[in-house]
Amino acid sequence: MEHYLPDYVKIVLLFYLGGENMKRMSFEPPTDHYDEQIEAIDEQICNLIKQWKDLSNNNPGFPTKQLITNWAKEYNFYEDFLNSVFADFLNEEIYRPIVEPKGFLKNIPLLKSFEKDNKFYSVTFVRQFENASVVHLNIDRISSDEMFEWHQREHTYFELSIVGEGTHYDCRNEGGGGSRGHESFTFIVSPSLPDDISKYKLVFKEYKVPFQKPTGYEFVI
Structure with missing residues (x-):
């Protein structure tokens, strides 16, 4: 039986088990445009993430499968998309600026x-x-x-x-x-x-x- 690993799991596995030669690629925006009408909403998202970290002491755990299912239905998202979003919240440390040894x-x-x-x-x-x-x-x-x-x-x-x-x-x-x-x-x-x-x-x-x-x-x- 073939086992399925979501992409967000593969990324974290690659980071921790990929070896010292695995270097982070520079980020490139996936689109060439930005709808400025949603700027205030995007800022609210950042503010809510900050509150989420502070309230949980940066140790929130992970929503239950039932919660993910409920939210996916309520807000018209794919369940794996929500899993990926919340999983990424738990892995902020992998995006910490890298210190490259020099000299x-x-x-x-x-x-x-x-x-x-x-x-x-x-x-x-x-x-x-x-x-x-x-x-x-x-x-x-x-x-x-x-x-x-x-x-x-x-x-x-x-x-x-x-x-x-x-x-x-x-x-x-x-x-x-x-x-x-x-x-x-x-x-x-x-x-x-x-x-x-x-x-x-x-x-x-x-x-x-x-x-x-x-x-x-x-x-x-």
């Missing part, structure tokens, strides 16, 4: 690891640039699963946060990939991390794709 300085050995349930997590070095740092998380596992079973299993990804001394760090998951025995994820951290590795900790939290559902699993190295 390579050096590699700093880190050699830190964590092991649990036959999985070995490691970060061997931090790549330092003038405006950012690049962190590679490696995951190695002992697995006897058949390749088909590996592809069928539920996929997850990791997000990185930095615990340091007063500085706020923006951490972007640039994607990842691998095989049944090895995976890796690349993160861009800005501003650059201190050269002294004792001044910060790397906190990795696991999420399910495509809608950033935390699994509750995290570790610090």
Whole structure:
């Protein structure tokens, strides 16, 4: 039986699992005109989205299937269109401006690891640039699963946060990939991390794709 994935799910999967070479394309307006009669309505839409974020503390969840069905009938929309709209609201972070590392300085050995349930997590070095740092998380596992079973299993990804001394760090998951025995994820951290590795900790939290559902699993190295 063939499984159908809506386009909005495919986009998010590509972002999180597409690897570090996947770069965002510049946006081009899909039309050459704009009906200025609806400018006030469009501004109201922006205002309502802002209220929606504030009221829910930017954690709104997702409308139930019945609500989507009701609204589609009431306002004459396709259900998948509404699913796509509300799904996009949950993925604002993927549109955050990208910091491209520039001005390579050096590699700093880190050699830190964590092991649990036959999985070995490691970060061997931090790549330092003038405006950012690049962190590679490696995951190695002992697995006897058949390749088909590996592809069928539920996929997850990791997000990185930095615990340091007063500085706020923006951490972007640039994607990842691998095989049944090895995976890796690349993160861009800005501003650059201190050269002294004792001044910060790397906190990795696991999420399910495509809608950033935390699994509750995290570790610090």
